[in-house]
Amino acid sequence: MSIQLSDKINALKASATLAMAAKARELRAEGKDIIGLSLGEPDFNTPDFIKEAAIQAVNDNYNSYTPVDGYVELKDAIITKFKRDNGLTYDRSQIVVSTGAKQSLYNVAQVYINPGDEIILPCPYWVSYSDIVKLSGGVPVEVKTSIDTDFKMTAEQLEKAITPKTKMLWYSSPCNPSGSIYSKEELRALADVLQKHPNIIVVSDEIYEHINYVGGHASMAQFEDMYNRTVTVNGVAKAFAMTGWRIGYIGAPAAIARACNKMQGQVTSGANCIAQRAVITALEAPVSKIQYMVDEFKERRKLILGLLSEIPGFECNEPEGAFYVFPDISYYFGKTLQGHTIENATDFSMFLLEKANVATVTGIAFGNSNCIRISYAASTEEIKEAIKRIKEVVS
Ligand code: PMP
Ligand code: GLU
Numbered sequence: 001m002s003i004q005l006s007d008k009i010n011a012l013k014a015s016a017t018l019a020m021a022a023k024a025r026e027l028r029a030e031g032k033d034i035i036g037l038s039l040g041e042p043d044f045n046t047p048d049f050i051k052e053a054a055i056q057a058v059n060d061n062y063n064s065y066t067p068v069d070g071y072v073e074l075k076d077a078i079i080t081k082f083k084r085d086n087g088l089t090y091d092r093s094q095i096v097v098s099t100g101a102k103q104s105l106y107n108v109a110q111v112y113i114n115p116g117d118e119i120i121l122p123c124p125y126w127v128s129y130s131d132i133v134k135l136s137g138g139v140p141v142e143v144k145t146s147i148d149t150d151f152k153m154t155a156e157q158l159e160k161a162i163t164p165k166t167k168m169l170w171y172s173s174p175c176n177p178s179g180s181i182y183s184k185e186e187l188r189a190l191a192d193v194l195q196k197h198p199n200i201i202v203v204s205d206e207i208y209e210h211i212n213y214v215g216g217h218a219s220m221a222q223f224e225d226m227y228n229r230t231v232t233v234n235g236v237a238k239a240f241a242m243t244g245w246r247i248g249y250i251g252a253p254a255a256i257a258r259a260c261n262k263m264q265g266q267v268t269s270g271a272n273c274i275a276q277r278a279v280i281t282a283l284e285a286p287v288s289k290i291q292y293m294v295d296e297f298k299e300r301r302k303l304i305l306g307l308l309s310e311i312p313g314f315e316c317n318e319p320e321g322a323f324y325v326f327p328d329i330s331y332y333f334g335k336t337l338q339g340h341t342i343e344n345a346t347d348f349s350m351f352l353l354e355k356a357n358v359a360t361v362t363g364i365a366f367g368n369s370n371c372i373r374i375s376y377a378a379s380t381e382e383i384k385e386a387i388k389r390i391k392e393v394v395s
Contacts, residue, residue: 012135016365017127020349024359035386037374038359040176040324044241044293050282057277066270069261070097070249074276077283078249085209085287086219088232090251096260099271101207101235101248103264105170106132108203108231108250111259113138117167122153123367124326126176126205130367138167142367147317147328151178151368155189162197169194172205174212177366177373178326179319184218191226201256202230207248208322210239210287213298221251228253238322239290240282245275297323300376300383307387308374311394323377326363330370337394345372356389 020038027034045051069075075095082088098104105128113119115137121129122143130140143161145151158169169190173182182190194200204220221230235248250260264270304325308314313331332342338355342348346362349372353359363371376383 008135013131015128015131016361020353020359020361023353027353027357032357034353034357034359035378035382035389036359037376037378037382037386038361040238040322040375040377041243042238042241042293042323042377043379044296046241046245046278047282047289049285049289050240050242050278053281054274054278057274060277062273062277064273066273066276068265068270069257070095070270071276071280074280074283077280078251081283082232082251086206086217086222086232088219088221088227088251091254093254094251094257095249096252096257096264097247097249097271097276098260098264099248099268100237100246101205101233102128102132103268104233104235104248104250104260105129105203105205106135107260107263108233108252108256109133109136109138111256111263112136112201113167116165118163118165120158120161120166120169121367122157122169122171124151124175124177124363124371125170125367126172127361127365129170133170139165141166144368146370147315150317151175151180151326152182152186153190155193158190158193162193162200166197166200168201168203170203170205172207173218174208174319174321176208176322177324177361177363177371178317179322179324180317181212181214181216181320182218183216184222187218187220188223191220191223194229195225198229200229202226203233204230205233207233207235207238209234210290211294211297211323212321213294213301214320231256236279236282239293240279241293242275242279242282245272245278247271247275247279297377300378300380301325303380304374304376304383304387307384307391311387311391313394323375325374325376326366326368326371327374328370329372332394345369348372352390352393355393356386358386358389 024034024036113136119133231252237243314327349362361373
């Protein structure tokens with residue numbers, strides 16, 4: 001018998017970030033000395049005060065199914081966090097805790113998108129947006145940006161991309177992969193366009209909120225006229241070094257939150273009990289408790305930008321947040337390096353993997369074909385060695 005998978009899964013692309021990380025692991029297992037700069041994952045351990053809360057939760061016998069949308073105490077901690085950090089007022093009916101921000105995004109897509117609806121994705125966008133949208137039958141509408149506008153979509157571009165079928169706008173700020181941050185004024189300019197199109201809902205992915213080197217995080221929902229039409233997505237993976245704990249959450253219009261709760265109740269049920277208890281402690285702590293990681297990322301940003309500036313053909317914007325650089329490497333297209341002709345960003349990324357033993361991610365996965373993404377959530381030694389190797393193989 002031949003296995004006939006569904007059309008849906010056949011059409012789905014594998015996550016390029018996870019695929020590259022898996023490839024790097026595989027090559028390492030074969031004995032290759034691979035430096036992994038492909039995955040956006042802090043190399044810090046989860047802070048001790050959070051680990052202790054988890055151990056306490058185990059000992060306190062938190063082992064039963066959790067409420068589908070999250071423990072009330074966690075929802076309250078999220079409500080306090082939204083108020084404290086973002087000036088946003090949500091009540092319990094507007095919060096849904098999920099198994100990672102990825103599930104939060106998936107839920108929102110499933111409950112809000114009908115087949116044929118258009119979803120505007122400023123490029124570069126985070127790798128999974130496009131396929132999450134497609135899984136719900138939506139049509140991603142990519143709005144191309146370049147290094148010239150710091151990879152940010154302008155109000156004019158948004159206006160042009162809107163059609164009668166536009167249902168949502170999805171973006172991340174700080175942006176994965178470009179590190180760009182939309183200022184309050186830039187968000188207001190986008191909101192002004194959306195005022196003329198009152199049915200479009202915004203998904204504002206703020207998971208890198210605290211990994212910000214310039215200050216001034218702005219949320220779309222802070223505008224009174226956008227509050228009722230914005231889903232604010234956040235999570236603990238990045239800022240708290242908790243990628244494997246899998247907790248994300250949304251603050252949303254109550255109708256959307258209710259729908260996500262219903263959706264999750266049929267798919268995964270509530271998120272993990274121990275992780276949720278630990279996240280209460282994480283979110284209740286002052287943000288200053290995690291500042292040491294942000295300070296370290298800032299140093300590494302300086303280091304990697306300095307090292308990359310010494311390599312011809314690596315044109316970088318200065319990322320204001322997150323922990324990625326997204327160099328435009330189109331200079332190499334059409335050139336032959338060590339017998340390999342580089343046609344596009346994927347060729348270049350594969351060339352770096354094979355010849356320099358450095359794992360990066362092709363910009364094509366983020367909707368940008370001129371760039372590659374390099375994560376600097378790695379030790380300074382790894383960053384120095386990786387960029388040295390890259391320099392050697394492209395020279
Ligand atoms: N949004 C962005 C922009 C991300 O980079 C990631 C990667 N982790 C996610 C969402 C998903 O986060 P989580 O690990 O909480 O599922
Ligand atoms: N968000 C991270 C990244 O972009 C983790 C990988 C993933 O979830 O795709 O690398």
